[in-house]
Amino acid sequence: MPHVLVLNASYEPLGVVPLRRALVLVLENKATCLEESGAFMHSASRTVPAPSVVRLKRFVRVPYRGPVPLTRRALFARDGGRCMYCGGVATSVDHVIPRSRGGQHVWDNVVASCRRCNHTKADRHLVEIGWRLRHKPAPPTGLAWRIIGTGHRDPRWLPYLQPFGADEALARIEGVSA
Template structure:
Protein backbone atom coordinates (compact mmCIF):
# COMPACT_ATOMS: atom_id res chain seq x y z
CA UNK A 1 0.00 0.00 0.00
CA UNK A 2 1.45 3.40 -0.93
CA UNK A 3 2.28 6.04 1.64
CA UNK A 4 1.50 9.74 1.64
CA UNK A 5 3.56 12.72 2.78
CA UNK A 6 1.61 14.95 5.18
CA UNK A 7 2.49 18.65 5.29
CA UNK A 8 1.40 21.21 7.84
CA UNK A 9 -0.57 24.24 6.66
CA UNK A 10 2.82 26.01 6.46
CA UNK A 11 4.14 23.28 4.08
CA UNK A 12 6.44 21.92 6.81
CA UNK A 13 6.71 18.12 6.54
CA UNK A 14 4.99 16.36 9.45
CA UNK A 15 5.26 12.70 8.58
CA UNK A 16 4.27 9.80 6.38
CA UNK A 17 0.92 8.04 6.67
CA UNK A 18 -0.77 5.18 4.80
CA UNK A 19 -2.95 6.25 1.88
CA UNK A 20 -6.03 5.16 3.83
CA UNK A 21 -5.32 7.70 6.61
CA UNK A 22 -4.68 10.42 4.04
CA UNK A 23 -7.96 9.61 2.34
CA UNK A 24 -9.81 10.01 5.65
CA UNK A 25 -8.18 13.44 6.08
CA UNK A 26 -9.37 14.42 2.59
CA UNK A 27 -12.90 13.09 3.03
CA UNK A 28 -13.31 14.90 6.36
CA UNK A 29 -12.14 18.10 4.64
CA UNK A 30 -9.11 18.43 6.93
CA UNK A 31 -6.55 18.29 4.13
CA UNK A 32 -6.02 19.17 0.49
CA UNK A 33 -4.28 16.89 -2.00
CA UNK A 34 -1.29 18.60 -3.60
CA UNK A 35 0.03 15.64 -5.61
CA UNK A 36 -1.62 12.44 -6.81
CA UNK A 37 0.01 9.04 -7.16
CA UNK A 38 -1.84 8.03 -10.31
CA UNK A 39 -3.82 5.27 -8.59
CA UNK A 40 -7.58 5.43 -8.37
CA UNK A 41 -9.45 4.46 -5.22
CA UNK A 42 -12.99 3.22 -5.88
CA UNK A 43 -16.06 2.89 -3.72
CA UNK A 44 -19.59 1.94 -4.68
CA UNK A 45 -20.39 5.53 -5.65
CA UNK A 46 -17.11 7.41 -6.08
CA UNK A 47 -13.73 7.26 -7.76
CA UNK A 48 -11.03 9.27 -5.99
CA UNK A 49 -7.44 9.72 -7.17
CA UNK A 50 -5.03 8.46 -4.50
CA UNK A 51 -2.98 11.30 -3.02
CA UNK A 52 0.81 11.31 -2.78
CA UNK A 53 1.17 14.60 -0.88
CA UNK A 54 -1.48 16.25 1.30
CA UNK A 55 -1.44 19.57 3.15
CA UNK A 56 -3.48 20.12 6.29
CA UNK A 57 -5.93 23.01 6.10
CA UNK A 58 -5.25 24.13 9.67
CA UNK A 59 -1.86 24.67 11.22
CA UNK A 60 -0.95 21.99 13.76
CA UNK A 61 1.59 23.13 16.36
CA UNK A 62 4.34 20.55 16.57
CA UNK A 63 6.47 20.34 19.70
CA UNK A 64 10.09 21.16 19.05
CA UNK A 65 12.02 17.94 18.53
CA UNK A 66 15.75 18.19 18.93
CA UNK A 67 16.82 14.75 17.77
CA UNK A 68 15.93 12.36 14.99
CA UNK A 69 14.78 9.04 16.49
CA UNK A 70 17.46 6.34 16.29
CA UNK A 71 16.01 3.54 14.17
CA UNK A 72 17.68 0.90 12.07
CA UNK A 73 16.38 2.44 8.84
CA UNK A 74 17.52 5.93 9.80
CA UNK A 75 20.95 4.58 10.82
CA UNK A 76 21.41 2.80 7.49
CA UNK A 77 20.23 5.96 5.72
CA UNK A 78 22.77 8.09 7.60
CA UNK A 79 25.63 5.70 6.73
CA UNK A 80 24.48 5.19 3.15
CA UNK A 81 24.03 1.46 3.65
CA UNK A 82 27.80 0.99 3.88
CA UNK A 83 30.00 -0.42 6.63
CA UNK A 84 31.59 2.34 8.71
CA UNK A 85 34.84 0.34 8.91
CA UNK A 86 35.49 -1.17 5.45
CA UNK A 87 32.84 0.33 3.13
CA UNK A 88 31.18 -2.98 2.20
CA UNK A 89 27.41 -3.37 2.17
CA UNK A 90 26.19 -3.02 5.76
CA UNK A 91 23.90 -5.68 7.18
CA UNK A 92 24.10 -5.05 10.93
CA UNK A 93 24.34 -2.38 13.61
CA UNK A 94 27.51 -1.99 15.68
CA UNK A 95 28.33 0.03 18.78
CA UNK A 96 31.69 1.81 18.44
CA UNK A 97 32.18 1.59 22.21
CA UNK A 98 30.56 -1.76 23.03
CA UNK A 99 27.58 -1.70 25.36
CA UNK A 100 29.37 -4.26 27.52
CA UNK A 101 32.00 -1.57 28.15
CA UNK A 102 29.55 1.20 28.96
CA UNK A 103 28.81 2.45 25.45
CA UNK A 104 25.44 4.09 24.94
CA UNK A 105 22.87 3.27 22.30
CA UNK A 106 23.03 6.75 20.77
CA UNK A 107 23.75 8.31 17.37
CA UNK A 108 27.29 9.17 18.44
CA UNK A 109 28.09 5.52 19.26
CA UNK A 110 26.17 3.48 16.68
CA UNK A 111 27.25 2.73 13.10
CA UNK A 112 26.20 0.43 10.27
CA UNK A 113 28.61 -2.48 9.78
CA UNK A 114 29.05 -5.48 7.54
CA UNK A 115 28.72 -8.91 9.10
CA UNK A 116 32.46 -9.62 8.86
CA UNK A 117 33.60 -6.40 10.58
CA UNK A 118 30.94 -6.72 13.26
CA UNK A 119 32.06 -10.29 13.98
CA UNK A 120 35.79 -9.45 14.05
CA UNK A 121 35.28 -6.38 16.22
CA UNK A 122 33.02 -8.23 18.69
CA UNK A 123 33.19 -6.44 22.07
CA UNK A 124 36.44 -4.59 21.45
CA UNK A 125 36.98 -0.91 20.78
CA UNK A 126 38.07 0.42 17.41
CA UNK A 127 41.45 1.62 18.74
CA UNK A 128 42.28 -1.86 20.08
CA UNK A 129 42.06 -3.26 16.55
CA UNK A 130 43.87 -0.36 14.92
CA UNK A 131 40.82 0.38 12.78
CA UNK A 132 39.49 3.78 11.79
CA UNK A 133 35.96 4.92 11.16
CA UNK A 134 35.30 6.22 7.65
CA UNK A 135 33.13 9.00 9.11
CA UNK A 136 32.64 10.04 12.73
CA UNK A 137 29.15 8.99 13.85
CA UNK A 138 26.67 11.67 14.82
CA UNK A 139 22.99 12.45 14.64
CA UNK A 140 21.54 13.47 11.27
CA UNK A 141 19.97 16.89 11.17
CA UNK A 142 17.00 18.37 9.36
CA UNK A 143 13.32 17.58 9.06
CA UNK A 144 13.88 15.57 5.89
CA UNK A 145 15.57 12.82 7.92
CA UNK A 146 12.31 12.17 9.74
CA UNK A 147 10.64 11.44 6.42
CA UNK A 148 13.43 9.71 4.51
CA UNK A 149 14.46 7.66 7.53
CA UNK A 150 11.06 5.93 7.51
CA UNK A 151 12.10 4.07 4.37
CA UNK A 152 9.14 5.32 2.33
CA UNK A 153 10.16 7.35 -0.70
CA UNK A 154 8.33 8.98 -3.54
CA UNK A 155 9.92 11.32 -6.11
CA UNK A 156 6.84 13.57 -5.92
CA UNK A 157 7.81 14.44 -2.32
CA UNK A 158 11.16 16.02 -3.23
CA UNK A 159 9.94 19.58 -3.98
CA UNK A 160 8.36 19.68 -0.51
CA UNK A 161 11.36 18.17 1.30
CA UNK A 162 14.17 19.98 -0.53
CA UNK A 163 14.06 23.12 1.70
CA UNK A 164 14.57 20.84 4.73
CA UNK A 165 17.78 19.12 3.59
CA UNK A 166 16.30 16.30 1.52
CA UNK A 167 18.98 16.35 -1.17
CA UNK A 168 21.76 15.47 1.29
CA UNK A 169 19.61 12.95 3.13
CA UNK A 170 18.43 11.24 -0.05
CA UNK A 171 21.93 11.14 -1.51
CA UNK A 172 23.06 9.17 1.55
CA UNK A 173 19.91 7.04 1.50
CA UNK A 174 20.25 5.86 -2.12
CA UNK A 175 21.38 2.27 -2.26
CA UNK A 176 20.45 1.65 1.37
CA UNK A 177 18.94 -1.81 1.91
CA UNK A 178 15.40 -1.61 3.22
Protein backbone atom coordinates (compact mmCIF):
# COMPACT_ATOMS: atom_id res chain seq x y z
CA MET A 1 0.00 0.00 0.00
CA PRO A 2 1.40 3.45 -0.90
CA HIS A 3 2.40 5.91 1.78
CA VAL A 4 1.64 9.61 2.13
CA LEU A 5 3.73 12.43 3.62
CA VAL A 6 1.89 14.33 6.36
CA LEU A 7 2.80 17.97 7.00
CA ASN A 8 1.82 20.11 9.95
CA ALA A 9 -0.17 23.30 9.35
CA SER A 10 3.22 25.08 9.30
CA TYR A 11 4.44 22.75 6.48
CA GLU A 12 6.81 20.98 8.89
CA PRO A 13 7.05 17.26 8.04
CA LEU A 14 5.40 15.12 10.73
CA GLY A 15 5.64 11.64 9.32
CA VAL A 16 4.53 9.09 6.78
CA VAL A 17 1.16 7.35 6.99
CA PRO A 18 -0.57 4.70 4.87
CA LEU A 19 -2.76 5.95 2.02
CA ARG A 20 -5.92 4.81 3.79
CA ARG A 21 -5.16 7.00 6.86
CA ALA A 22 -4.38 10.01 4.66
CA LEU A 23 -7.68 9.58 2.80
CA VAL A 24 -9.56 9.52 6.09
CA LEU A 25 -7.86 12.78 7.13
CA VAL A 26 -8.81 14.45 3.84
CA LEU A 27 -12.39 13.12 3.80
CA GLU A 28 -12.97 14.20 7.42
CA ASN A 29 -11.75 17.68 6.44
CA LYS A 30 -8.82 17.51 8.87
CA ALA A 31 -6.23 17.82 6.10
CA THR A 32 -5.91 19.18 2.59
CA CYS A 33 -4.29 17.38 -0.30
CA LEU A 34 -1.24 19.27 -1.61
CA GLU A 35 0.02 16.67 -4.10
CA GLU A 36 -1.85 13.88 -5.83
CA SER A 37 -0.27 10.56 -6.73
CA GLY A 38 -2.11 10.23 -10.05
CA ALA A 39 -4.17 7.24 -8.92
CA PHE A 40 -7.82 7.36 -7.93
CA MET A 41 -9.67 5.73 -5.06
CA HIS A 42 -13.21 4.58 -5.83
CA SER A 43 -16.21 4.05 -3.58
CA ALA A 44 -19.83 3.28 -4.40
CA SER A 45 -20.65 6.97 -4.81
CA ARG A 46 -17.35 8.87 -5.15
CA THR A 47 -14.03 8.89 -6.92
CA VAL A 48 -11.25 10.66 -5.03
CA PRO A 49 -7.69 11.32 -6.23
CA ALA A 50 -5.17 9.50 -4.04
CA PRO A 51 -2.96 12.00 -2.16
CA SER A 52 0.82 11.90 -2.04
CA VAL A 53 1.27 14.86 0.34
CA VAL A 54 -1.32 16.18 2.81
CA ARG A 55 -1.22 19.16 5.17
CA LEU A 56 -3.14 19.25 8.43
CA LYS A 57 -5.55 22.17 8.79
CA ARG A 58 -4.83 22.67 12.50
CA PHE A 59 -1.35 23.00 13.97
CA VAL A 60 -0.29 19.95 15.98
CA ARG A 61 2.22 20.58 18.75
CA VAL A 62 4.88 17.89 18.58
CA PRO A 63 7.06 17.25 21.65
CA TYR A 64 10.83 17.13 21.23
CA ARG A 65 11.64 13.81 19.59
CA GLY A 66 15.35 13.59 20.36
CA PRO A 67 17.92 12.27 17.89
CA VAL A 68 17.00 10.12 14.91
CA PRO A 69 16.64 6.53 16.14
CA LEU A 70 19.31 4.10 14.98
CA THR A 71 17.53 1.49 12.88
CA ARG A 72 18.84 -0.80 10.18
CA ARG A 73 16.72 0.96 7.56
CA ALA A 74 17.92 4.43 8.63
CA LEU A 75 21.54 3.24 8.70
CA PHE A 76 21.33 1.88 5.15
CA ALA A 77 19.68 5.15 4.07
CA ARG A 78 22.47 7.18 5.68
CA ASP A 79 25.19 5.10 3.98
CA GLY A 80 23.39 4.94 0.65
CA GLY A 81 23.15 1.15 0.75
CA ARG A 82 26.90 0.92 0.12
CA CYS A 83 29.65 -0.76 2.11
CA MET A 84 31.67 1.85 3.99
CA TYR A 85 34.84 -0.21 3.47
CA CYS A 86 34.83 -1.28 -0.19
CA GLY A 87 31.86 0.56 -1.73
CA GLY A 88 30.02 -2.62 -2.71
CA VAL A 89 26.36 -3.34 -2.02
CA ALA A 90 25.81 -3.37 1.74
CA THR A 91 23.97 -6.32 3.24
CA SER A 92 24.97 -6.18 6.90
CA VAL A 93 25.72 -3.85 9.81
CA ASP A 94 29.21 -3.54 11.29
CA HIS A 95 30.59 -1.84 14.38
CA VAL A 96 33.78 0.12 13.58
CA ILE A 97 35.05 -0.48 17.10
CA PRO A 98 33.77 -3.99 17.80
CA ARG A 99 31.31 -4.40 20.65
CA SER A 100 33.53 -7.16 22.03
CA ARG A 101 36.19 -4.48 22.52
CA GLY A 102 33.97 -1.87 24.14
CA GLY A 103 32.39 -0.28 21.06
CA GLN A 104 28.93 1.16 21.46
CA HIS A 105 25.86 0.69 19.26
CA VAL A 106 25.64 4.39 18.30
CA TRP A 107 25.55 6.31 15.00
CA ASP A 108 29.26 7.23 15.24
CA ASN A 109 30.31 3.57 15.51
CA VAL A 110 27.91 1.70 13.21
CA VAL A 111 28.27 1.45 9.43
CA ALA A 112 26.72 -0.52 6.59
CA SER A 113 29.01 -3.16 5.11
CA CYS A 114 28.99 -6.00 2.64
CA ARG A 115 29.05 -9.54 3.97
CA ARG A 116 32.62 -10.15 2.76
CA CYS A 117 34.08 -7.07 4.49
CA ASN A 118 32.11 -7.73 7.67
CA HIS A 119 33.39 -11.31 7.80
CA THR A 120 36.99 -10.30 6.99
CA LYS A 121 37.08 -7.51 9.58
CA ALA A 122 35.47 -9.71 12.25
CA ASP A 123 36.21 -8.26 15.72
CA ARG A 124 39.36 -6.34 14.83
CA HIS A 125 40.09 -2.61 14.75
CA LEU A 126 40.60 -0.96 11.37
CA VAL A 127 44.25 -0.13 12.13
CA GLU A 128 44.98 -3.79 12.79
CA ILE A 129 44.06 -4.73 9.22
CA GLY A 130 45.03 -1.46 7.55
CA TRP A 131 41.54 -0.46 6.39
CA ARG A 132 39.98 3.00 6.17
CA LEU A 133 36.38 4.13 6.11
CA ARG A 134 35.10 5.81 2.95
CA HIS A 135 33.26 8.42 5.09
CA LYS A 136 33.31 9.16 8.78
CA PRO A 137 30.08 7.87 10.35
CA ALA A 138 27.93 10.51 12.02
CA PRO A 139 24.36 10.76 13.22
CA PRO A 140 21.95 12.17 10.63
CA THR A 141 20.50 15.59 11.37
CA GLY A 142 17.36 17.40 10.26
CA LEU A 143 13.68 16.58 10.17
CA ALA A 144 13.97 15.12 6.68
CA TRP A 145 15.88 12.13 8.10
CA ARG A 146 12.84 11.09 10.10
CA ILE A 147 10.97 10.75 6.82
CA ILE A 148 13.76 9.41 4.61
CA GLY A 149 14.90 6.97 7.28
CA THR A 150 11.53 5.19 7.10
CA GLY A 151 12.49 3.86 3.69
CA HIS A 152 9.39 5.31 2.03
CA ARG A 153 10.30 7.91 -0.57
CA ASP A 154 8.36 9.68 -3.26
CA PRO A 155 9.86 12.31 -5.60
CA ARG A 156 6.79 14.49 -5.01
CA TRP A 157 7.84 14.86 -1.35
CA LEU A 158 11.17 16.51 -2.13
CA PRO A 159 9.99 20.16 -2.36
CA TYR A 160 8.37 19.82 1.07
CA LEU A 161 11.44 18.20 2.66
CA GLN A 162 14.17 20.46 1.18
CA PRO A 163 13.85 23.23 3.81
CA PHE A 164 14.38 20.56 6.48
CA GLY A 165 17.66 19.05 5.26
CA ALA A 166 16.50 16.73 2.48
CA ASP A 167 19.25 17.84 0.09
CA GLU A 168 21.97 16.70 2.51
CA ALA A 169 20.07 13.51 3.29
CA LEU A 170 19.51 12.57 -0.35
CA ALA A 171 23.10 13.43 -1.25
CA ARG A 172 24.31 10.99 1.41
CA ILE A 173 21.85 8.37 0.23
CA GLU A 174 23.10 8.72 -3.35
CA GLY A 175 26.66 8.18 -2.08
CA VAL A 176 27.89 11.76 -2.45
CA SER A 177 29.42 13.28 0.68
CA ALA A 178 27.53 16.42 1.64
